[in-house]
Amino acid sequence: MEIREKIKGFIVENFLFGTDDASLGDDDSFLESGIIDSTGVLEVVGFIEDEFGIEVLDEELVPDNFDSLSKLVAYVAKKKG
Amino acid sequence: MLVQELLERSAAATPGREALVCPGRRLTFAEIDAEANRLAHALRRGGVRYGDRVAVLIDNSPETVISVWAALKADATFLVINPTTKSAKISYILGNCRASALITHSARWRNAAAAVASTPSLKTVICAGKSTPAIRDGVPGGVSFLEWREALGGMPETRPERKSIDIDLAALIYTSGSTGNPKGVMLTHQNIISASTSITTYLENRADDIIMSVLPLSFDYGLYQILMAAQFGGKVILEKSFTYPYQIINLIKDEKATGFPIVPTISAILLQMKDLGSEDFSGLRYISNTAAALPVSHIRGLQKIFPSTTIYSMYGLTECKRVSYLPPDQLDRRPDSVGKGMPNEQVYLVDENNGIITEAGVIGELVVRGANVMKGYWELPKETSERLRPGIHPWEQSLYTGDLFRMDEEGYLYFVSRKDDIIKSRGEKVSPKEVANAIYAIEDVVEAAVIGVPDDVLGEAVKAFVVLREGSKITEQDILAHCSKNLEDFMMPKFVELRKSLPKTTTGKITTKNLQ
Numbered sequence: 001m002e003i004r005e006k007i008k009g010f011i012v013e014n015f016l017f018g019t020d021d022a023s024l025g026d027d028d029s030f031l032e033s034g035i036i037d038s039t040g041v042l043e044v045v046g047f048i049e050d051e052f053g054i055e056v057l058d059e060e061l062v063p064d065n066f067d068s069l070s071k072l073v074a075y076v077a078k079k080k081g
Numbered sequence: 082m083l084v085q086e087l088l089e090r091s092a093a094a095t096p097g098r099e100a101l102v103c104p105g106r107r108l109t110f111a112e113i114d115a116e117a118n119r120l121a122h123a124l125r126r127g128g129v130r131y132g133d134r135v136a137v138l139i140d141n142s143p144e145t146v147i148s149v150w151a152a153l154k155a156d157a158t159f160l161v162i163n164p165t166t167k168s169a170k171i172s173y174i175l176g177n178c179r180a181s182a183l184i185t186h187s188a189r190w191r192n193a194a195a196a197v198a199s200t201p202s203l204k205t206v207i208c209a210g211k212s213t214p215a216i217r218d219g220v221p222g223g224v225s226f227l228e229w230r231e232a233l234g235g236m237p238e239t240r241p242e243r244k245s246i247d248i249d250l251a252a253l254i255y256t257s258g259s260t261g262n263p264k265g266v267m268l269t270h271q272n273i274i275s276a277s278t279s280i281t282t283y284l285e286n287r288a289d290d291i292i293m294s295v296l297p298l299s300f301d302y303g304l305y306q307i308l309m310a311a312q313f314g315g316k317v318i319l320e321k322s323f324t325y326p327y328q329i330i331n332l333i334k335d336e337k338a339t340g341f342p343i344v345p346t347i348s349a350i351l352l353q354m355k356d357l358g359s360e361d362f363s364g365l366r367y368i369s370n371t372a373a374a375l376p377v378s379h380i381r382g383l384q385k386i387f388p389s390t391t392i393y394s395m396y397g398l399t400e401c402k403r404v405s406y407l408p409p410d411q412l413d414r415r416p417d418s419v420g421k422g423m424p425n426e427q428v429y430l431v432d433e434n435n436g437i438i439t440e441a442g443v444i445g446e447l448v449v450r451g452a453n454v455m456k457g458y459w460e461l462p463k464e465t466s467e468r469l470r471p472g473i474h475p476w477e478q479s480l481y482t483g484d485l486f487r488m489d490e491e492g493y494l495y496f497v498s499r500k501d502d503i504i505k506s507r508g509e510k511v512s513p514k515e516v517a518n519a520i521y522a523i524e525d526v527v528e529a530a531v532i533g534v535p536d537d538v539l540g541e542a543v544k545a546f547v548v549l550r551e552g553s554k555i556t557e558q559d560i561l562a563h564c565s566k567n568l569e570d571f572m573m574p575k576f577v578e579l580r581k582s583l584p585k586t587t588t589g590k591i592t593t594k595n596l597q
Contacts, residue, residue, distance in 0.1 A: 013558075017559070017562035017565060018562065032188065036324070038323040039538055040324075042538070057355070058327050058354045058357065063328065
């Protein structure tokens, strides 16, 4: 739960500017919905590396790991072991 | 020659050759040509006539590419709108050019709906993707609405009869202007063929070239990847964006891409990736950069990651597509130069009295002569006359770029600055006035000023200074949220700073000179 809340908080704060909390569904594609673009993804990487003490490898930077809240949460949980 | 003949010739010469690869779909030249013919017939049936404008609002996809070709085949002028454009601006653009058709996608309907309801010139709407009853209900009576498949169903694959000649308008490309409203750059078939021929000549493109493109087709740099590949008979791997860099890197390797057009923001991201140095990119023949100058540090970094790849540093503006390129053998000697005019084009610098500068090192405005120079801005004679003026001959119109350059002894160009206050962010032009106008629409905003600040990834980041009515509860976040609903992604301010007041000139106008 904690990982999810932290990541969601970051995304709502930085990409939805605190307004659209309810509209961000767990499985909504960030790319399709236009929430996050190429520079935004780098901000997300920086955030999860700092916040959770993990290192994101280049080859992990793919939609399967990053393109929705639920995918991000699963990825971080797996990395933290 | 007409632009669509680039496709038609390749479809005739190499019908079975793969021309376009998008996620989940691979198309040959013959398939694209046939589908574009069917869509052209559908547009005609929907009321599109010779010289009409057809707007395309879809993310990069086969449908976007086919729509561009189909509009041309229907004797119309196409315009591709950035898919992140918000409702009010779509309405403005469609109204401004009196579009008679809109080809869009259900995923973009939220922003397209208002324009469809409010553009009286609109006769037909074609929707890629599944429509819903709500979408259909929003289409005014008298406007035909069809899903892509319905529209193409039963239409012949044969080429429609054509009326256009090469001085007809092939494209309108809307670009940010200092006045706040976007301006439609008018490009004829001749303009586009000329630019495409020059560029493919100096890039030495061949039929076996495979271009990896992540640039939106609304951006002329992205659009030309499709047009040029049709001209030289090559293939484009088309993705929506560079959001997932590793995916693109894999595509470059898997699809054996030979060309990779980038902007500095993409190179900044590539240089931040950790293990690219160990990858084998020996198949990648060239990387091209334009939109904003590639910092020398980026050039050096790219040379390390792509040691056997040729890097083309280029410069251009929508009004003539491309101006110059640096011959790759000059990259080590003058990495900060954008080179010389491209083939079949002349460039020179003028001083404030319009005198041609011949001395090296003297700064002046760059002037471009060539068949690639636009015909003007759509229905804006005043703005057109500022850019298009008699050049070295009284009988011709040359393009005064508004960009200041200097030349070295050997005639190589170095960008100095712009004459106006346009911001270049992610390689796209941002009008400070347009962003400020969006902010002024917030009720409590008393004053707003917008500037560009240096940014490692974006080139320049957009920064807004805002003065609010006393006692207002509006926060920086509220302003950003408002902007995100009203501006395209690349225009979004990265920073908002609330101030008690803004600096003014003696005549009371806001001045941005000392803001940072």
